Amino acid sequence: MRMPQLPQLKRMTPAIGVVLKLVSRFNYHDGKKTASALTYTTLFAVVPLMTVIYSMFAVIPSFDGVGQQLQTTVFAQFLPSTGETVLEYLNEFSGQARNLTSVGLIFLFVTSVLMMITIEGAFNAIWQVPEGRKGLSSFLMYWAVLTLGPLMLGSGFLLSSYLTSLSFFDSAASMLGGKAVLLRLLPPLLSAVAFTFIYAAVPNCKVRLRDAAVGAVTTALALELAKAGFSFYVTQFPSYQAIYGAFAAVPLFLLWVFLSWCIVLLGAEVAAWMGERSNADWHRWPPFWQTLGAVMLLKDAHERGEPLSDDSLTEVLGSRYRRVLKPLIEENIASQTQDGQWVLGRDLNHYTLWELARALPWDLPAGEAGEAPHPRLEPLREALAQARQAEKERMDCGLVEVLPSVGEVESGSAHTGDPLPTNPSSTSSMAT
Structure with a gap:
């Protein structure tokens, strides 16, 4: 039987190579280990982050109720059977946190900043930046992400609410398959915008907006696919409930946060790889x-x-x-x-x-012929080759010539000094 030709497989080979390259980069930068650390940090920072967002939206009258809408949308279809339980806990915790004194609120803000420091460190490792921001520049960046990010999402929700109230929205929605379909596209679009801002602002280096956008779109799409797969698992294989019972929300929450951070870091790898690829x-x-x-x-x-x-x-x-x-x-x-x-x-x-x-x-490179990556660096390659040759000639001798025997040392025919012990027992006897 003749094997079928698969020209599509040849066209898919570059795509498979890109995926393998990104996975290799993810493993090289300890992506799973970093995602685990960020998951642990998220447990302490998620409530302070929600409190900061609520407090910020409460100051602006136009954003009244947007904080609750933002939170509800983020957790929509998060965990189909336990998401409501997690959301109730977070609402209760953040509500209690809003009753704290100014000192307590400062502590919550510091916790949020510590999470941003962890994220910046992970991104700097991906972009191979030797050190992070310091002083005022780091504070301004953290403040911008903690404030502008939620404001951008909140503005997106207000804009979507305004568009849905206009008459032309119904006609545009009907062309795209209905209002529900168009509204279904808004969350991933807003996520892509938010991640574009994060990938461009957090690393301590220049990241082109195009590269950040490619990584952000990849992250948004991957999160949607992961959410669908996670929802399918939770609804079709509820064995976790038989094991954990009422506490089933906790391991599922941790698993989803870990998976989400893996996807976010993988999107950062895409953005960094795009920047390197353009400078091949x-x-x-x-x-x-x-x-x-x-x-x-x-x-x-x-x-x-x-x-x-x-x-x-x-x-x-x-x-x-x-x-x-x-x-x-x-x-x-x-x-x-x-x-x-x-x-x-x-x-x-x-x-x-x-x-x-x-x-x-x-x-130092070896300096062999043809190693210089640029014609103007060829004289440097020649100098390195000459240095390597001189080093080789100077060291081209037998070890016997540079390691004299004990007799030669004692007779003074070689460099004098403390004689080496001939066996381990002599060393122990000398020590005693």
Whole structure:
């Protein structure tokens, strides 16, 4: 029997490769371990976050009732048989939290900020950023996410309510299959907008809006699929109720939060990979060559009398450029101006390749022919090859020549010093 031809499989091969690449990145960055840590943090931060959101919406009269609507929508179809129980608990806890004093509210806000710090650390690891924000910039970013994120979602709910009250909405909804279908599309759209904002703002590096949007759409769609699958499992296989009984809501809640964080981190991997993919020529270079390439860019900009912007470095090195610049900043080769531009910080005529090689945390490349990733770096490759050859010639000797025997040491024909013990027993006898 002749095997059928599968041209579709060949077309699917790149897609399968992308999925495997993203899964590999997720595992490399300890995605499951990070999701577990974020799940643990969420248990302590979910009530403070809800309290902060409620308090913020209560200040704005136009958003009256939006907080409850936002919470209800987020938990809609969350856990079909136990979601109402979880929602009742959270409502009760957040209601009690709103009666706290100012000191208690400050503590709740600090708890929310600590969760943001954990999220930023996870995102910085995915984007390979060496360090997070510090000082006022970190506080402003956390404040923006905690305030603008819910406000964007709340505005979306108000806009959807306003649109549904207009007459032309009915005609537009009928063209798309009915009002219910159109309203069903609003939650994932709002989720995509919110995740776009998070992926673009949280990492301590420049993330292009297009890359953040691709990761956000992936996250929103994956969450919808996961929610459908989770709902199917809960309704069709209720064996968990026989095991946990009235406490069934707790393990299901933890499982869903863990799964949600895995999807959010995977969406971040998509956004980071999109940024690296657009810089395929340079991001495949070893870190040593990337650093020399950054020095080359700084030198060219210095000769033109122009600074380098974050966007210029991102276009070439991707979001990991801060990791590459870190040793250059420590050596004062790269310096940042007050307006955030990058310039050459010292005279390269008085700085040697040897000094740079010792300052870099990465191993020197071997320097074989054809290894230089850029034609302008070919002289550097030749210098490395000559250094490697000289090192090889200097060390091209037998170990017997550099490890003299005990007799040679005692006779003074070799470098004198404490003789090595000939067996372990001699060491123990000397110790006694």
